[in-house]
Amino acid sequence: MIRLRLLLFLMIVVASIPSFVFAQDFDFFEPTTTVAGYGELHYNTYSTDGDPWKKQLDFHRFVVFLGHSWSERWSLRAEVELEHNFVKEGQGELELEQAFVNYHHASYLGFQAGVILVSAGLINEYHEPPRFFGVERPEYNKLIIPTTWFGNGAAVYGLVEGFEYRVSVMEGLNADEFSAKSGIRGGREKGFKVDAENLLYNGRVDFVGLPGLRIGASYIYNIAKGDSITNEINLVEFHAQYQAHNIYAVLEAGNIFYGSGEIETSRGYYFDLGYNIGSLFRIDSKIVPFIRYSDTNTAAKTKTGGDSEKKYHYTQWMVGINFLPIDQVVFKVDYGEKQAELETIPSKMFNLGVGYMF
Amino acid sequence: MKYRLLKIFIVTVFIVSALSKEIFPQEIKEVVRDIITNTFNKDVQYDYEKYIIPDSLKMKVEYIAQQKFFGESVYILKIFNEEILNGVALLDNVYGKEMPITFLVIFDDSGKIILADIVKYREPYGGAVQNKNWTAQFKKKDSNSGYKVGTDIDGITGATISVKSITKGIYKISLLYKEIKDSLWNSSYTDLINR
Numbered sequence: 001m002i003r004l005r006l007l008l009f010l011m012i013v014v015a016s017i018p019s020f021v022f023a024q025d026f027d028f029f030e031p032t033t034t035v036a037g038y039g040e041l042h043y044n045t046y047s048t049d050g051d052p053w054k055k056q057l058d059f060h061r062f063v064v065f066l067g068h069s070w071s072e073r074w075s076l077r078a079e080v081e082l083e084h085n086f087v088k089e090g091q092g093e094l095e096l097e098q099a100f101v102n103y104h105h106a107s108y109l110g111f112q113a114g115v116i117l118v119s120a121g122l123i124n125e126y127h128e129p130p131r132f133f134g135v136e137r138p139e140y141n142k143l144i145i146p147t148t149w150f151g152n153g154a155a156v157y158g159l160v161e162g163f164e165y166r167v168s169v170m171e172g173l174n175a176d177e178f179s180a181k182s183g184i185r186g187g188r189e190k191g192f193k194v195d196a197e198n199l200l201y202n203g204r205v206d207f208v209g210l211p212g213l214r215i216g217a218s219y220i221y222n223i224a225k226g227d228s229i230t231n232e233i234n235l236v237e238f239h240a241q242y243q244a245h246n247i248y249a250v251l252e253a254g255n256i257f258y259g260s261g262e263i264e265t266s267r268g269y270y271f272d273l274g275y276n277i278g279s280l281f282r283i284d285s286k287i288v289p290f291i292r293y294s295d296t297n298t299a300a301k302t303k304t305g306g307d308s309e310k311k312y313h314y315t316q317w318m319v320g321i322n323f324l325p326i327d328q329v330v331f332k333v334d335y336g337e338k339q340a341e342l343e344t345i346p347s348k349m350f351n352l353g354v355g356y357m358f
Numbered sequence: 359m360k361y362r363l364l365k366i367f368i369v370t371v372f373i374v375s376a377l378s379k380e381i382f383p384q385e386i387k388e389v390v391r392d393i394i395t396n397t398f399n400k401d402v403q404y405d406y407e408k409y410i411i412p413d414s415l416k417m418k419v420e421y422i423a424q425q426k427f428f429g430e431s432v433y434i435l436k437i438f439n440e441e442i443l444n445g446v447a448l449l450d451n452v453y454g455k456e457m458p459i460t461f462l463v464i465f466d467d468s469g470k471i472i473l474a475d476i477v478k479y480r481e482p483y484g485g486a487v488q489n490k491n492w493t494a495q496f497k498k499k500d501s502n503s504g505y506k507v508g509t510d511i512d513g514i515t516g517a518t519i520s521v522k523s524i525t526k527g528i529y530k531i532s533l534l535y536k537e538i539k540d541s542l543w544n545s546s547y548t549d550l551i552n553r
Contacts, residue, residue, distance in 0.1 A: 211512035
């Protein structure tokens, strides 16, 4: 017991030494608490099968970010999201989308643990409204990469020679909630008392060494567990984004392979192309007309085959404008038509939106 | 057995505690030294001078740049090679989303930027601003150049806040440098070695 006390004493003394011996000349850091956030109001109108147009106003997301830095290397980052303005009887959602302790050792190595984001695609980690085209997030980012995809886990990350990497281990998916209509989207556990037996493994590498360009890929592996079944999931996706010289270009493509069950493969892709015409008038505001083409099929390959592989195949085109009076505020308008492979009349949609981030 | 576990716990806490401290002494000075010697040569001499920005000048520059200074002062480094002043560097910080970003801007006698570089980045996201290809965009700019992200300076996807903050910070430092440049270039090598 005496030896233990001695050890404890020595450890405390030694642990306190470095801060004096290695004190920096430039101690720029001060502990800081940061509040940030984003939000978006949507006015959605749509018509399916030639029916009369339906109209809806929805304050889709209100998100508050809270961060605190204890030191240059240790910090907390948390994000709480309220969806659809209130929570009542299964409507709306209140979610803790991020809440992790971060240890930033150096640019090449950091570590975080808590509620973290899955590192896949372009929008799951960067989803503030001014950052993407269209009032709603792309269909691809609902059906193939089920944005926002978060859960309990830990990750290491870093930047080496222009390559950003991130490897994480986190809660798995619930195989019982997979469906032909929405793929793995329903299987997200969102950090709620998750069965920790079958963890999800996620790796991502992006090249960001040229200004304006991000190009990379990610991989996700999980033996998703249900009450009585398991389903081995392999998700592979590729993404590229270029934003420079007033050009905005995006391409994402991904496949989900299922180890068991009726669905064998989900797949999808989309691309956006926009140009900031505000630059032609030499104004500070950004006015970015864009086009989008999207193709998704959550049951692209099934055991049954035939029409079951066409039922959830949708192609969509969209045109719209993102108007950013300042870079943190965006007004959006878009019109699109979505064609199901087995239907003759496309669904039509016209959306208005306003979003912000700070 | 229970004391053994306790010992393991204490040792673990110690290791994490030691790692979390600045175990690399004077990290910023070392990075600055590397940047300067890579830009000029290993024989250059310089020293750090803490420059308290006069209130009126501070307000004027902040108003034009539309960004507050990180503090009341910046560090100035006069870089001599064989007793001839080769350049002047200013070391300052801006805030990213949460953390300070330490950056260095080296100017020539005409006020143009010889090099801008990130000395220390502390955020978990947006680290791509450290890429030399991105900071190279500031070369040859001066206080009269354009600094608009998206038009004059290409952005970085996933680093919006850091990109804007650093760009404004470099513009702000170029405005400050324009105001104090003449007094800096009139100093001699003797001033440096006598300090």
